[in-house]
Amino acid sequence: MSFKATAREVSGITVVDLSGRITLGEGSAMLRQMVRDLLAKGQHKVLLNLGDINYIDSSGIGELVSGFTTVRNQGGELKLLHLTKKVHDLLQITKLFTVFEVHDNEQQALASFK
Amino acid sequence: MQPTRRIVVTLESVLESVDLAEGVALSVCEAAGFDEEDRHKIGMAVREGVINALQYGNQMSPEKTVRFTLSLEPDRLVIRVLDQGPGFDLSDVPDPLAEENLLKASGRGILLMRSFMDEFTVERSPEGGAEIAMTRLYPAARSAGVKKEE
Numbered sequence: 001m002s003f004k005a006t007a008r009e010v011s012g013i014t015v016v017d018l019s020g021r022i023t024l025g026e027g028s029a030m031l032r033q034m035v036r037d038l039l040a041k042g043q044h045k046v047l048l049n050l051g052d053i054n055y056i057d058s059s060g061i062g063e064l065v066s067g068f069t070t071v072r073n074q075g076g077e078l079k080l081l082h083l084t085k086k087v088h089d090l091l092q093i094t095k096l097f098t099v100f101e102v103h104d105n106e107q108q109a110l111a112s113f114k
Numbered sequence: 115m116q117p118t119r120r121i122v123v124t125l126e127s128v129l130e131s132v133d134l135a136e137g138v139a140l141s142v143c144e145a146a147g148f149d150e151e152d153r154h155k156i157g158m159a160v161r162e163g164v165i166n167a168l169q170y171g172n173q174m175s176p177e178k179t180v181r182f183t184l185s186l187e188p189d190r191l192v193i194r195v196l197d198q199g200p201g202f203d204l205s206d207v208p209d210p211l212a213e214e215n216l217l218k219a220s221g222r223g224i225l226l227m228r229s230f231m232d233e234f235t236v237e238r239s240p241e242g243g244a245e246i247a248m249t250r251l252y253p254a255a256r257s258a259g260v261k262k263e264e
Contacts, residue, residue, distance in 0.1 A: 024165055025129040057161050058226055062219040069217050086154065093229045094222050095211050 003027030005034050013045040013113050014038055015081075015106070019052035022060030031060070035067040035078075044076025045113045049106070051082030061094060068100065077101075081109050118187045125164065125180040127172045135164045135182050139193065142184050146191060147253055155230035156191070156250055162223035163195040163246045171197025171244055189255035190232070196245040201238035 003020040016034065021027050038046060048064070050056075056064075064080075071078040079101040083091065091097050103109035123138060125131035139160040143153045164180060172178035178198040185192040208215050210222045228234045233249040 023161070024132065057158060057165075058220070058222040059165065061222060065217055066219040090226070094225065095216060099216055 003030050005030065007034075007038070009043075010110055013047055013110055014043045015047045015049060015110075017049045017052070019054075021055040022053060022063060023055065023057045024059035027056075028059045028063040031063045031067065035070055039071065039074055039076070044071060044074060046071055046076065046078045047081050047103075047106075047109050047113075048078065049081045050084065050087055053084060053087055056087055056090060061090060061096065065096065065099070077113055079103060079109060079112065081106055118185055120186070121184045123182045125168075125182050127168050127174050127176055127178050127180070129168070131168060131180065132161050132164050135195075136161050138182075139184060142186070143191070146186060148191075148250070149253065152250065152253065156193070159227045159230045159248055159250075160193060160195075162227050163193070163248065166223050166246065167195050167197035167199075167244070170202070171199030173199065190249050190251045192247065192249050193231075194245055194247050196239055196241075197243045199243055201242065201244045202236065204236050 003022060003026055004018070006017045008015050008017070018031075022031055035046070046067075048067075068078045081103050083102060091100065091102070101112065103112065121138065121142065123135065125135060136157045140153055140157050143156050148156065164182065167180045168174055172180065180198075181194070181196040183194040183196075185194070204224070207224055208221055210216070210218065210225050215221060224234075227246070227248055231248040231250050233247075235247050237245050237247070239245045
């Protein structure tokens with residue numbers, strides 16, 4: 001399944017529902033562009049819903065990290081929602097659980113933004 | 115005991131080679147009896163190995179290729195990925211788990227290959243280039259407690 005991203009606005013926070021694969025040459029470049037577009041539009045509070053991401057490689061992980069630092073450097077926040085087991089395992093292996101704020105519940109995730 | 119069977123594929127230095135190599139590996143893994151979780155791990159290790167060879171080894175040069183070999187040995191699958199770059203030493207690769215590297219956008223491929231496979235080595239090949247070799251025991255060998263290294 002190819003990468004798809006659909007953004008919606010909830011209480012001033014941009015929730016992006018992602019699906020498919022985030023891999024080199026597929027989802028990675030699209031994810032990068034999407035984060036840039038959100039920031040260009042002044043949307044600095046971003047919640048990435050990864051519930052329908054069925055595959056992510058090191059390039060995709062790198063893109064999540066890159067998105068996190070880009071948003072943070074502009075004074076915003078990027079958080080993750082609904083990790084699948086595979087993505088959860090990858091964040092554990094790469095120690096990125098210490099970097100990302102991860103939520104299982106959308107309402108709680110939305111409430112966590114400043 | 116069956117003799118070793120081998121599949122050798124020459125990959126061009128294009129991104130499509132990553133999917134091709136993964137697809138070949140997944141087909142072989144299914145035939146070899148690996149379960150879905152193992153297939154996912156092996157497929158990802160193959161992707162990372164081929165990406166490493168194409169990007170860091172061959173620098174995506176169209177004149178260079180990658181030799182991708184799957185060997186079905188009696189108790190294990192051995193995967194080799196040989197590029198035509200200058201080669202590298204594992205000791206020179208920054209640790210992606212070090213605090214100062216956690217926020218880097220790249221450099222996690224080797225960590226994932228090591229995590230997902232039973233054995234992982236990198237050698238400089240006699241022809242030049244880096245050769246990644248990684249092994250995964252078959253499920254039956256794993257449950258029978260075959261040692262990873264013999």
